Amino acid sequence: MPRRTATLLASTLLLIAMLCAGVLIQVPYAEMSPGPTVNTLGVHGGDPVLNIKDKPGEKGDPKKYDTSGHLNMTTVRVTGSEYRMTLLGALSGWLSDDSLVVPHKTLYPEDKSAEEVDQENAEEFTASQESAKVAALKELDVPVSSYVAVGAVEKGAPAHKRLHAGDVITAVDGKPVSKPEQVGLVVRGHKPRDNVSFTVIPAAQVKAAQKKGKKPSSKDAGKVTVRTGKTKGESTARVGITTMLSHSFPFEIDIKLADIGGPSAGLMFALGIVDKLTPTDLTGGRFVAGTGTIDDSGKVGEIGGIQMKTLAARKKGARFFLTPAGNCATAAKARPDGLTLVKTSSMDDALSSLQKIRKGETDELTRCKAH
Template sequence: MPRRTATMLASTLMLIALLCAGVLIPVPYSEMSPGPTVNTLGEHDGEPVLQIAGRKTYPADGHLNMTTVRVTSADYRMNLVEAVYGWLAHDNKVVPHDTLYPDGKTEEESTQENAEEFSQSQESAKVAALKELDIPVASWVIVSTVVKGSPAEGRLHAGDVIKAVDGKAVKAPGDVAGLVTKHKPGQDVVFTIVPAKEQAAAEKARRTATKTQDVTIRTAASDDSGEKRAIVGISAGTDHTFPFTIDIKLADVGGPSAGLMFALGIYDKLTPGDLTGGTFVAGTGTIDDDGKVGPIGGIAMKTVGARGQGAQYFLTPAENCAAAAKDTPAGLRLVKVHTIDDALAALKDIRSGDTADLPKCTK
């Protein structure tokens, strides 16, 4: 065999081997890409995203789109060829697998966590919008989760309303941990609660739950390094009763990042006129009960997805501004927001056409 032919054959076989290796060898990476956007003022899968009953609502035109990111599943194993392609693709981002699924989290665990965060973001969006409109919302501290195998298991249950700890009234979730950690591990702590079933029955009957009971729990030591704290194995949260019904109908979406856009959509539905003036506005950001907007992940993917759908303005959490400004899609204007008040002020300027002084995102 001529030397030239042998060299070409060897090179071809090596290339084939490298390609096979690239396809067969898994790498510890996952991929993020722009996901769909949904207009909170419109419909999704044939039904309104925001459904409000028991209160006068107003028609709202324009777009207040929440944005999403697609990610590869927890059990998907990317190969080297896919990773290289993802690195080269402008609109995709390849990240270490543990960034999206830390501590070996399974697909089921991640889905459950995202569903819980999405549910909480809806509650906070409702509260923030109604507070902005000076509509009273009743709230109370509840048991959010109970750790399996903890002292509280079987004694407290998710949804129990925590009225007091050791006889001291509880007004915020943080009060619970503060009162429990006043004890030393091994000491008893007394929770005064309204059981979840009693609270649910009271809400259904539109009455105030009055039946309480005391639950005594022996504290355990935390597994922190250093000095051990007293714990009972619960996390506390907040639940609310709204003066009318607000339902958010959006399946197959998870995480907390749509909170701001849901809050703005609710506000728009409950007030005359259009917040956007018919303009296509998209955005993202978590929101708490007081209307503070927090950062999210995948900001670059969300701006690309929003612009691809026609968005002209993008409401951007202040803490995400620098990252978003590094590679802003052409034709999309980033608007920095810290709170729902900032977002409403920006929308006022957008619908009036006075946009010269909109807060900007800079690198």
């Protein structure tokens, strides 16, 4: 066989072998890509994303106003926990501008099951809605009542079937609590197999009060005794609950958005609520998108997958993107053409930037820069 033919044949066989290896060899990576982006001022799946409900005949009903433009929250689409990326898939993702390849454990930690990750994302999404409501109403000087509630109960834990998600805890061992961390401090002060007494308003009574825009009544509270267990690998007492700060609002704010998880829509939900409850049209008809966690005080926190979210927003038509300060440098390195990245650290920053956008004073915006 001529040398040239042999070389060509060997090269072809090597290429085939490499392609087969690329298709068959699995690598520990996952892929992120631009996800759906939804206008918080609009309708999704046939229902308003933000529905602020009047209570006819009750004093203090909210006055709602028409809105225009967009205040879009953005998402990232990720491969499932069972998906196993091939070497060829990873190479393709690394070369693509529309996807981001990350270690599989970044999305699905090895010490958590897929169900635990989904549950955590759902809880973070619920908590972000609560914080968005609080931050928005504080901005509008609307009073909000706060209390400590059970966020989740671990299956099989000492508190399982004794305490329930949504229960309000007013005291532990007779000591009043006003912050979630106070519950854990009292519990950890016990030894395993000690009894802990929780003063609890059941979730059903809490929900009924919330529907009326009222704070849960201590008259509905009762005592629940839980025998502590032991933290795995330690001698610390535990009961197996997570606690959170929950709230009562003077009117009902219903956020409907299915199949979304995580806390990153908090800022855009808060802005949407403010827009619907104030006569000022926040966007002035402009297309603004954004992302960012938000806490009860209105502080905006950074999120993951920022490059995919800016891509999703621009493809949908956004011209301005409210970007958490902590994500600014990363976002600026891959800024889509035609999209202005606006540095945002707080609710006040966002409202100030929206004022400049609707007035056409965009040269005065604080823009993200790549360091």
